[in-house]
Amino acid sequence: MIKKALFAALTASALFALYAGNQTKSSATPSVVQEKCDTGKCCPTSKVTPTNNAVKRSPSAKGAEAYIISPKDGNVVGQEFKIIFGLKGMGVAPAGIDLPNTGHHHLLIDLEKLPKMNMPIPADDNHKHFGAGQTETTLKLAPGKHTLQLLLGNYLHIPHDKPVMSKKITITVK
Numbered sequence: 001m002i003k004k005a006l007f008a009a010l011t012a013s014a015l016f017a018l019y020a021g022n023q024t025k026s027s028a029t030p031s032v033v034q035e036k037c038d039t040g041k042c043c044p045t046s047k048v049t050p051t052n053n054a055v056k057r058s059p060s061a062k063g064a065e066a067y068i069i070s071p072k073d074g075n076v077v078g079q080e081f082k083i084i085f086g087l088k089g090m091g092v093a094p095a096g097i098d099l100p101n102t103g104h105h106h107l108l109i110d111l112e113k114l115p116k117m118n119m120p121i122p123a124d125d126n127h128k129h130f131g132a133g134q135t136e137t138t139l140k141l142a143p144g145k146h147t148l149q150l151l152l153g154n155y156l157h158i159p160h161d162k163p164v165m166s167k168k169i170t171i172t173v174k
């Protein structure tokens with residue numbers, strides 16, 4: 001009897017452990033955003049679920065400017081190349097950190113239509129998040145013409161009001 005009860009208790013706790021383990025696992029499953037992030041160091045972004053349009057936009061600093069330091073517009077680059085991000089008048093802070101006049105970079109690649117400015121920036125091949133506060137990255141693109149543009153997002157990945165965005169540059173990958 002005692003053995004049976006013990007067995008039942010053990011089974012129950014094992015099941016619970018399994019359940020708890022699964023729970024932990026599922027909440028730690030990388031979100032789409034994390035998968036798309038550069039270098040695997042970022043991004044605490046998975047919990048972003050805006051409930052309405054007006055939420056949590058941050059004001060940008062007056063005169064703030066994002067720009068791509070390298071490559072330059074019209075440059076020809078190899079298939080794997082480095083991009084250096086520039087930001088004037090504001091600071092870089094990792095995603096999730098709500099500090100005034102800060103944000104993190106997002107690289108828009110071959111994007112024809114800009115994302116909504118009052119929503120978190122999507123995360124996919126055309127919208128890359130740098131939620132760890134990176135100011136450069138190495139990109140690998142197929143040969144041909146490509147466009148690159150930077151868009152700063154606040155701690156919730158939402159563009160600032162007004163948006164801090166670089167000029168769109170066109171490069172050729174050889």
Ligand SMILES: [Cu+2]
Nearest residue numbers: 129131153157
């Ligand atoms: Cu982001």
